[in-house]
């Protein structure tokens with residue numbers, strides 16, 4: 001019988017809601033390399049590939065769905081990735097409550113759930129208070145990169161980050177102009193011919 005993969009080396013334990021704790025990411029990874037964070041990793045293709053290709057950068061992912069969390073943790077553990085950690089948690093909780101100021105170099109948010117019904121829009125991740133928290137955890141000059149196939153959510157993403165005084169837009173691209181990414185959902189949506197919107201904003205330095 002095949003042995004279950006030991007995922008402990010790549011798992012960052014979640015902090016329960018209400019417990020005051022902010023991770024010391026240098027202690028978590030055992031070095032001071034820059035940290036990139038992906039919110040909602042899905043099957044983890046982007047984050048695992050990035051960790052394999054950039055050993056001098058640390059990659060942290062957060063995923064709420066237990067099935068995906070386990071799948072990604074097993075894949076990363078099998079590859080022996082020392083610069084990879086994943087936490088099973090709510091992305092908004094992790095960013096707001098468990099990350100220190102200015103600890104993230106790049107924040108990746110690809111195809112977050114669009115919650116298309118108007119009465120569910122309040123569940124969307126990208127909201128003004130969330131952008132404030134992104135500004136807090138990003139290093140000055142740090143980047144937030146976003147992608148979505150949902151036109152209305154794309155407008156909301158752009159408006160939220162444009163309205164935040166700590167961010168300045170660096171580029172945006174739509175459809176054929178949007179550079180090809182590697183996430184599982186991007187590949188699926190491109191194959192379906194859907195229009196992809198991509199944005200990058202920089203955390204201002206003062």
Ligand SMILES: C[S@@+](CC[C@H](N)C(=O)[O-])C[C@H]1O[C@@H](n2cnc3c(N)ncnc32)[C@H](O)[C@@H]1O
Pocket residue numbers: 039040041042043062063064065068089090091092109110111112113183184185186
């Ligand atoms: C549409 S998928 C995109 C996955 C991946 N970013 C990609 O592009 O392939 C959205 C992912 O976000 C996860 N997710 C949704 N809400 C979340 C939350 N509040 N916190 C963490 N992950 C969440 C879902 O379980 C799912 O894996």
